[in-house]
Amino acid sequence: AQxxxxxDSQVPVFEEAPVELRCNYSSSVSVYLFWYVQYPNQGxxxxxxxxxxxxxxxxxxxxxxxxxxxxxxxHLRKPSVHISDTAEYFCAVSLYNQGGKLIFGQGxxxxxxx
Amino acid sequence: DSGVTQTPKHLITAxxxxxxLRCSPRSGDLSVYWYQQSLDxxxxxxxxxxxxxxxxxxxxxxxxSAQQFPDLHSELNLSSLELGDSALYFCASTxxxxxxxxxxxxxxxxxxxx
Numbered sequence: 754a755q756x757x758x759x760x761d762s763q764v765p766v767f768e769e770a771p772v773e774l775r776c777n778y779s780s781s782v783s784v785y786l787f788w789y790v791q792y793p794n795q796g797x798x799x800x801x802x803x804x805x806x807x808x809x810x811x812x813x814x815x816x817x818x819x820x821x822x823x824x825x826x827x828h829l830r831k832p833s834v835h836i837s838d839t840a841e842y843f844c845a846v847s848l849y850n851q852g853g854k855l856i857f858g859q860g861x862x863x864x865x866x867x
Numbered sequence: 868d869s870g871v872t873q874t875p876k877h878l879i880t881a882x883x884x885x886x887x888l889r890c891s892p893r894s895g896d897l898s899v900y901w902y903q904q905s906l907d908x909x910x911x912x913x914x915x916x917x918x919x920x921x922x923x924x925x926x927x928x929x930x931x932s933a934q935q936f937p938d939l940h941s942e943l944n945l946s947s948l949e950l951g952d953s954a955l956y957f958c959a960s961t962x963x964x965x966x967x968x969x970x971x972x973x974x975x976x977x978x979x980x981x
Contacts, residue, residue, distance in 0.1 A: 785967050796869060796957055796972035804967050843910060847966040852923045854900065855970065857910040 755780040759844050759858035767866050768836055774829040774861045776844030783849035786827040788818055791841045791860075800842075803827065814838070839865045870894065871960050871973035879979045885946040888976045892939055892960030898922070899941040900961075900970060901933060905954035916941055917963075948980045 760775040778784060785804050789797040801812025808820040818829045827844060841862050845855040870893035880886055892899050901913040912925035916935035927933075930948075935941045945952060955977050959970035 787969075789972075794974075796871070796974045797959075797970075798869070798972070799969045802967075802969065849966055851966065852915060852917075853898070853961060853966045853968055853970070854912040854915055854923050854925060855902075855910075856912065859909045 755782075755784070755846060755848060755856050757844055757846055757856055757858035759842075759861050761861050762859065763862045763864065765864045765866060766834055769833050771832050772830065772834050772838075772863065774842050774844075774863065776827045776829065776858055778825050778827065778844075778846050780825075780846060780848065784846040785849070786818075786820060787845045787847070787855065788812065788816070788827070788829050789843045789845060789857075791843065793840070797843065800829070834863070834865045836865050836867060838863060869971040869973065871958060871971050873956075873958055873973035873976050875976060876974065877977050877979070879981065880948060881981055882948055882950060884948050884980075885944065886948065886978065888943040888945070888956050888958075888978075890941045890943070890958030890960075890973060892941070892958075893971055896960035896962050896971070897939065898961045898963060898968075899935055899939070900959045901927075901941070901943050902957045902959065903954045904957060904975070905951075908954075910957075913943070945978070950980050953978055953980045 787802045788800040803820045844858040872891045898917045913927040915923040955975045959972045961968040
Protein backbone atom coordinates (compact mmCIF):
# COMPACT_ATOMS: atom_id res chain seq x y z
CA ALA A 754 0.00 0.00 0.00
CA GLN A 755 1.07 3.55 -0.63
CA UNK A 756 1.55 6.08 2.14
CA UNK A 757 2.87 9.56 2.75
CA UNK A 758 4.47 10.65 6.00
CA UNK A 759 5.06 14.23 6.96
CA UNK A 760 7.56 14.10 9.73
CA ASP A 761 6.58 17.29 11.54
CA SER A 762 3.02 18.18 12.48
CA GLN A 763 3.96 21.72 13.49
CA VAL A 764 6.90 23.91 12.51
CA PRO A 765 7.28 27.28 14.21
CA VAL A 766 9.78 29.64 12.61
CA PHE A 767 10.70 33.31 12.75
CA GLU A 768 10.12 35.61 9.82
CA GLU A 769 12.99 35.69 7.27
CA ALA A 770 14.40 32.39 8.56
CA PRO A 771 14.78 29.37 6.27
CA VAL A 772 12.40 26.45 6.61
CA GLU A 773 12.25 22.82 5.53
CA LEU A 774 9.10 20.72 5.69
CA ARG A 775 9.84 17.04 5.43
CA CYS A 776 7.94 14.43 3.46
CA ASN A 777 8.63 10.74 2.89
CA TYR A 778 6.56 8.37 0.82
CA SER A 779 6.21 4.66 0.35
CA SER A 780 5.01 3.09 -2.87
CA SER A 781 5.56 -0.06 -4.89
CA VAL A 782 4.72 1.73 -8.16
CA SER A 783 5.90 4.94 -9.75
CA VAL A 784 4.42 8.09 -8.29
CA TYR A 785 4.09 11.75 -9.03
CA LEU A 786 4.73 14.08 -6.09
CA PHE A 787 2.94 17.24 -5.06
CA TRP A 788 2.96 19.89 -2.38
CA TYR A 789 -0.28 21.75 -1.68
CA VAL A 790 -0.88 24.67 0.69
CA GLN A 791 -4.08 25.36 2.59
CA TYR A 792 -4.58 28.85 3.97
CA PRO A 793 -7.12 29.25 6.79
CA ASN A 794 -10.71 28.70 5.63
CA GLN A 795 -9.67 28.05 2.05
CA GLY A 796 -9.23 25.11 -0.29
CA UNK A 797 -5.92 23.63 -1.29
CA UNK A 798 -3.63 25.31 -3.80
CA UNK A 799 -0.77 23.65 -5.67
CA UNK A 800 2.69 24.88 -4.70
CA UNK A 801 4.74 22.60 -6.95
CA UNK A 802 4.90 19.13 -8.43
CA UNK A 803 7.50 16.61 -9.54
CA UNK A 804 6.70 14.50 -12.56
CA UNK A 805 10.12 13.62 -13.98
CA UNK A 806 13.43 15.16 -14.97
CA UNK A 807 15.37 17.53 -12.72
CA UNK A 808 15.01 16.51 -9.10
CA UNK A 809 14.92 20.14 -7.93
CA UNK A 810 11.52 21.63 -8.55
CA UNK A 811 10.66 25.30 -8.16
CA UNK A 812 7.16 26.41 -7.27
CA UNK A 813 5.16 29.48 -6.45
CA UNK A 814 5.88 31.94 -3.64
CA UNK A 815 9.60 31.11 -3.58
CA UNK A 816 9.19 27.48 -2.52
CA UNK A 817 11.22 24.62 -3.94
CA UNK A 818 11.41 20.89 -3.31
CA UNK A 819 13.92 18.18 -4.01
CA UNK A 820 13.00 14.66 -5.03
CA UNK A 821 15.30 11.99 -3.63
CA UNK A 822 14.47 8.59 -5.05
CA UNK A 823 16.87 6.58 -2.89
CA UNK A 824 15.49 8.10 0.29
CA UNK A 825 11.91 8.29 -1.06
CA UNK A 826 11.68 11.87 0.11
CA UNK A 827 10.32 15.10 -1.27
CA HIS A 828 11.19 17.84 1.20
CA LEU A 829 9.90 21.38 0.75
CA ARG A 830 12.15 24.37 1.39
CA LYS A 831 12.06 28.13 1.41
CA PRO A 832 15.17 30.22 2.11
CA SER A 833 13.33 33.09 3.81
CA VAL A 834 9.73 32.87 5.05
CA HIS A 835 7.16 35.61 5.44
CA ILE A 836 4.27 35.99 7.85
CA SER A 837 1.97 35.33 4.89
CA ASP A 838 3.43 31.79 4.55
CA THR A 839 1.61 30.76 7.72
CA ALA A 840 -0.61 27.91 6.55
CA GLU A 841 -0.95 24.13 6.47
CA TYR A 842 1.18 22.31 3.94
CA PHE A 843 0.33 18.92 2.49
CA CYS A 844 2.58 16.53 0.67
CA ALA A 845 0.75 14.16 -1.69
CA VAL A 846 1.41 11.44 -4.23
CA SER A 847 -0.59 10.20 -7.16
CA LEU A 848 0.02 6.77 -8.58
CA TYR A 849 1.25 6.43 -12.13
CA ASN A 850 -1.49 4.07 -13.22
CA GLN A 851 -4.44 4.98 -11.02
CA GLY A 852 -6.23 7.96 -12.50
CA GLY A 853 -4.96 10.77 -10.35
CA LYS A 854 -6.40 10.24 -6.89
CA LEU A 855 -4.17 11.97 -4.36
CA ILE A 856 -2.84 10.28 -1.24
CA PHE A 857 -2.04 12.96 1.30
CA GLY A 858 0.22 13.18 4.30
CA GLN A 859 -1.17 14.38 7.58
CA GLY A 860 -0.10 17.96 6.97
CA UNK A 861 2.44 20.30 8.54
CA UNK A 862 1.27 23.49 10.17
CA UNK A 863 3.82 26.22 9.44
CA UNK A 864 3.61 29.12 11.85
CA UNK A 865 5.74 32.16 11.00
CA UNK A 866 6.33 34.54 13.87
CA UNK A 867 7.53 38.15 13.65
CA ASP B 868 -10.07 31.72 -6.92
CA SER B 869 -9.61 28.20 -8.35
CA GLY B 870 -12.72 28.32 -10.51
CA VAL B 871 -14.26 25.38 -8.64
CA THR B 872 -17.42 26.21 -6.71
CA GLN B 873 -19.01 24.27 -3.88
CA THR B 874 -22.35 24.79 -2.21
CA PRO B 875 -23.35 25.13 0.51
CA LYS B 876 -20.39 26.55 2.37
CA HIS B 877 -21.68 25.33 5.74
CA LEU B 878 -24.23 22.68 6.60
CA ILE B 879 -25.51 21.80 10.06
CA THR B 880 -27.77 18.82 10.43
CA ALA B 881 -28.77 16.07 12.82
CA UNK B 882 -27.79 12.43 13.04
CA UNK B 883 -29.76 10.16 10.78
CA UNK B 884 -30.40 12.86 8.19
CA UNK B 885 -29.40 13.01 4.53
CA UNK B 886 -27.59 15.87 2.80
CA UNK B 887 -26.38 16.70 -0.69
CA LEU B 888 -23.19 18.59 -1.42
CA ARG B 889 -22.76 20.20 -4.81
CA CYS B 890 -19.64 20.89 -6.85
CA SER B 891 -19.20 22.75 -10.12
CA PRO B 892 -15.82 22.09 -11.75
CA ARG B 893 -13.70 24.60 -13.63
CA SER B 894 -14.94 25.36 -17.11
CA GLY B 895 -13.71 22.62 -19.44
CA ASP B 896 -12.66 20.18 -16.73
CA LEU B 897 -14.08 16.69 -17.19
CA SER B 898 -12.88 15.03 -14.01
CA VAL B 899 -14.12 15.63 -10.46
CA TYR B 900 -12.65 14.24 -7.26
CA TRP B 901 -14.20 14.27 -3.78
CA TYR B 902 -12.11 14.36 -0.60
CA GLN B 903 -12.98 14.35 3.08
CA GLN B 904 -10.86 16.28 5.59
CA SER B 905 -11.30 15.43 9.25
CA LEU B 906 -9.15 15.88 12.33
CA ASP B 907 -8.66 12.17 12.94
CA UNK B 908 -8.40 10.87 9.36
CA UNK B 909 -6.77 13.82 7.62
CA UNK B 910 -7.43 14.31 3.91
CA UNK B 911 -8.86 11.19 2.29
CA UNK B 912 -9.88 10.49 -1.27
CA UNK B 913 -13.50 9.40 -1.60
CA UNK B 914 -14.38 9.05 -5.27
CA UNK B 915 -13.55 10.25 -8.78
CA UNK B 916 -15.77 10.85 -11.79
CA UNK B 917 -14.72 11.42 -15.36
CA UNK B 918 -17.19 12.74 -17.91
CA UNK B 919 -20.14 11.30 -16.06
CA UNK B 920 -18.69 7.92 -15.19
CA UNK B 921 -17.20 6.68 -11.96
CA UNK B 922 -13.47 6.13 -12.43
CA UNK B 923 -12.01 5.40 -9.00
CA UNK B 924 -13.25 4.75 -5.53
CA UNK B 925 -11.45 5.29 -2.26
CA UNK B 926 -12.51 5.02 1.36
CA UNK B 927 -16.10 5.95 0.68
CA UNK B 928 -18.75 4.57 3.03
CA UNK B 929 -21.74 2.69 1.64
CA UNK B 930 -23.95 5.43 3.11
CA UNK B 931 -22.27 7.88 0.75
CA SER B 932 -22.85 8.10 -2.98
CA ALA B 933 -21.98 10.49 -5.75
CA GLN B 934 -22.77 11.23 -9.36
CA GLN B 935 -21.66 13.52 -12.14
CA PHE B 936 -24.30 15.03 -14.36
CA PRO B 937 -24.22 15.78 -18.12
CA ASP B 938 -23.32 19.40 -17.41
CA LEU B 939 -20.34 17.98 -15.45
CA HIS B 940 -21.37 19.26 -12.03
CA SER B 941 -21.19 16.64 -9.31
CA GLU B 942 -23.13 15.87 -6.17
CA LEU B 943 -22.06 13.93 -3.09
CA ASN B 944 -24.94 12.42 -1.15
CA LEU B 945 -24.43 11.52 2.50
CA SER B 946 -27.19 9.58 4.25
CA SER B 947 -27.90 8.17 7.73
CA LEU B 948 -25.47 10.74 9.02
CA GLU B 949 -23.40 10.03 12.11
CA LEU B 950 -21.44 12.35 14.37
CA GLY B 951 -18.22 11.06 12.83
CA ASP B 952 -19.25 12.32 9.39
CA SER B 953 -18.62 15.88 10.56
CA ALA B 954 -15.80 17.09 8.33
CA LEU B 955 -14.78 19.42 5.55
CA TYR B 956 -15.65 18.00 2.14
CA PHE B 957 -13.65 19.20 -0.84
CA CYS B 958 -14.14 18.66 -4.49
CA ALA B 959 -11.37 19.15 -7.01
CA SER B 960 -11.32 19.14 -10.78
CA THR B 961 -8.83 18.52 -13.58
CA UNK B 962 -9.15 18.57 -17.33
CA UNK B 963 -8.68 14.88 -18.09
CA UNK B 964 -8.01 13.25 -14.73
CA UNK B 965 -4.48 12.05 -15.32
CA UNK B 966 -2.19 11.21 -12.44
CA UNK B 967 0.17 14.04 -13.39
CA UNK B 968 -2.46 16.76 -13.54
CA UNK B 969 -2.80 19.55 -11.01
CA UNK B 970 -6.09 19.30 -9.17
CA UNK B 971 -7.93 22.57 -8.56
CA UNK B 972 -9.76 22.55 -5.25
CA UNK B 973 -12.97 24.24 -4.28
CA UNK B 974 -13.34 26.08 -0.96
CA UNK B 975 -15.07 23.12 0.65
CA UNK B 976 -18.33 22.42 2.44
CA UNK B 977 -18.11 22.20 6.21
CA UNK B 978 -20.58 19.60 7.48
CA UNK B 979 -21.50 19.53 11.15
CA UNK B 980 -23.63 16.65 12.38
CA UNK B 981 -25.23 17.23 15.79
